Amino acid sequence: MNRYFAIFLTFARACLVRDMTFRANFILECVTSLGWMSMNLAFYLLVFTFTPEIGKGTGWSKEPFFAFVATGMIINAIVQAFFMPSAEELTEMVRTGGLDAVLVQPLDAQFLLSMHRVDFSALANGLVGVGLLAWAVPRMDYAPPPVAWLLYPLLIICGVAILYGFVIMLAAATILMGRNQSLYDFWFYITNFSRYPAEIYSGPWGSPLRMLCTFVIPILLVVNVPARVIAQPFTGQTWIGVAAAVIAAVAALVVSRIVFQRALAAYRSASS
Amino acid sequence: MIFPYTLLMHNSDPSVAAAVSDPVICVEGLAKEYRVFDKPEGLAASVRALFHRTSRVVEAVKGVNLTVGRGEFVALLGPNGAGKTTLLKLLSGIVTPSRGTARVLGHVPWERADDFRRRFALVMGQRNQLWWDLPAAESFRLHQEIYRLEPARFERTRDELVDMLGVRRLILQPVRELSLGERMKLELVAALLHEPEVLFLDEPTIGLDVVAQHTIHDFLRGVQSRRQMTVVLTTHYMKDVAALCERVVVITRGDILYDGSLAEIVDRFTTHKIVTLELDEVPDKATIERFGFPCECRGPQVIMRIDRNRIAEVLPEILGSAGIRDVSVEDVPLEEIVAELFRSDAREAAASAGAAS
Incomplete structure (x- = not known):
């Protein structure tokens, strides 16, 4: 484990050195990313000038909702910083045969393929998320109990694990298909669902969608469960959510691992 | 020139005999088939292909038998698409065979055991394995971590290799700024840092100038003899073969056509x-x-x-x-002999295809 951590640090160091080499690009990425987030926040502020709460009786008033948004920012920043850059590069690696070099190294291929690139500019979003959380939580009507603060980081990790599982399954699909740009687009669409409180999915269309995104593709558990723990009073439903998030995280990791190993066994390699 | 011999030869060359006594690579009936989908021409045919695709099976490697002994330097020769690189990919565990068995250093390659992968290296002349935007020294450091090389040993080996190739001044320069020859030298350094027992080289001198080719020949010869490393090389340059290899394996259409010494290929086929x-x-x-x-x-x-x-x-x-x-x-120049060997085989293939139809 220490060795893997040391290798990850070497990757991270190399990425940082590279980012420093292209300083203007790095700064531009940070600015673009922060700009996009600021626009999102401005949009939510605008929404709250028209309504005190998102969905009547849902408890998602302005400050709890910003805690929700902050949680989403933190989780997405972790995934975007540590896993997505490598996964995005995989299509090219499969198409050009670059994956061959990975497979001959005495290291877990999944680790190497999913963590060899770190996008430090994405971490800037995470820092903004932490700042937003620090701003929103003290202003809420509800003070989270100590158990909420204990569960919150654990559930953040579960959320990251669920998304990581999806990333790995997309990577496996890339290996099998050779190219799968559309699936990465699908990833973008599906993670969009996780950005909003589950309560907005109600009614004849919303409820089935909520079921689908909770039990089949458990994307709604990613942000909703940790955000609810920190921003809403504990109920029986909260604990069900916590259990579901942990189970979904373990399942995502196990299933994605199996799928990925099978994909590697079927790897065809590109012609030289 | 038509060869008056049966092409497939098994011979009693001493290097082949040595392979039996201390085999490092043992391959039996190894085959790799790929399903290839035909891409029809034209818009209407492409639309039809969305619903009904036609495919065929391509046999990249057809039941190859091969044994290579410790310390041998073997050249795999063959025309483009003969199956040389696929064979290397099978031996290094990158792809899984359709049938047959192989053991490299006692391991089944496609099981990808770490203990196996720590003991061999693969260098592909047409692919870059070093970090593109960073100096090679950074890639070497990563290599040290991945292969768990003890720092003193790592530094000693690295210094020795970079000095042999005369690339010390290049290791701190971003790889993207280097010439093809310089890059290939650094690829070789990276591949040899963990002192592999088996080295697979896939066209390592492709596109290099004569001086770089010579440097790489001298380097490979020196390292191979000093470490008693087993090297399997694919190349289209007969200069590589003449400079480095005692044993030649000619592959065409996925099958071994000739396996014997370089001297004998000249004797038999001219x-x-x-x-x-x-x-x-x-x-x-x-x-x-x-x-x-x-x-x-x-x-x-x-x-x-x-x-x-x-x-x-x-x-x-x-x-x-x-x-x-x-x-x-x-x-007769080796290029000419080998080219004629390939052409004879192609003629034989065409004749048997004609007879079959």
Whole structure:
């Protein structure tokens, strides 16, 4: 484990050195990313000038909702910083045969393929998320109990694990298909669902969608469960959510691992 | 030139015999098939192909048997698409075979055991394995972590390798700024840092200038003999083969056509020697006809192809002719022999395909 951590640090160091080499690009990425987030926040502020709460009786008033948004920012920043850059590069690696070099190294291929690139500019979003959380939580009507603060980081990790599982399954699909740009687009669409409180999915269309995104593709558990723990009073439903998030995280990791190993066994390699 | 021999040969060359005594690579009936989907031409056909695709099976490697001993330097030769690189990919565990068995250093390659992967290296001339935007020194450091190399040993090996190739000043320069030859030298350093017992080289000198090719030949020869490393090389350059390999395995259409020593390939597959005469002056037609062999003239130089069995008999006669300044007797160039070997096989394939239809 220490060795893997040391290798990850070497990757991270190399990425940082590279980012420093292209300083203007790095700064531009940070600015673009922060700009996009600021626009999102401005949009939510605008929404709250028209309504005190998102969905009547849902408890998602302005400050709890910003805690929700902050949680989403933190989780997405972790995934975007540590896993997505490598996964995005995989299509090219499969198409050009670059994956061959990975497979001959005495290291877990999944680790190497999913963590060899770190996008430090994405971490800037995470820092903004932490700042937003620090701003929103003290202003809420509800003070989270100590158990909420204990569960919150654990559930953040579960959320990251669920998304990581999806990333790995997309990577496996890339290996099998050779190219799968559309699936990465699908990833973008599906993670969009996780950005909003589950309560907005109600009614004849919303409820089935909520079921689908909770039990089949458990994307709604990613942000909703940790955000609810920190921003809403504990109920029986909260604990069900916590259990579901942990189970979904373990399942995502196990299933994605199996799928990925099978994909590697079927790897065809590109012609030289 | 048509070879008067059966092409598939098993031979008793000492290097092949040595393979049996200390085998490092053992391959039996190894085959790899790919399903290839046909891409029809035109819009309408493409739309139809969305619903109904036609496919066929391509046999990249067809039941190959091969044994390589410790310390051997083996060249895999073959035309493009013969299955050389696929065989290397099977031996290094990148792809899984359709059937057959293989053991490299006692391991089944496609099980990808870490203990196996720590003991071999693969260098592909057409692919870059170093970090593109960073100096090679950074990639070497990563290599140290991945292969768990003890720092003192790592530094000693790295220094030794970079000095042998004369690339010390390049290791701190971003890889993207280096020439192809410089990059290939650094790729070789990276591949050899963990002192592999088996090295697979896939066209390591492709696109390199003569000086870089020579440097790499000297380097590989030195490292291989010092470490008793087993090397399997695919190449299209006969200079690589002549400089490095004692044993040659010729692969065409996924199958082994010849497996034996380099010297024997020349002996078996050539019926002629090339005799070059330097004359005092440009010869006239009568002079040329007097030699009695088909000749090619380049100014005062006359090049003749003479039956090997008749060389001893006819050479004194030729040398007795007036006006000869210099003479050389050489084997047919290796490129020519191998090219003819490939062409003969292609003709055989076409003939058998014709007979089948």
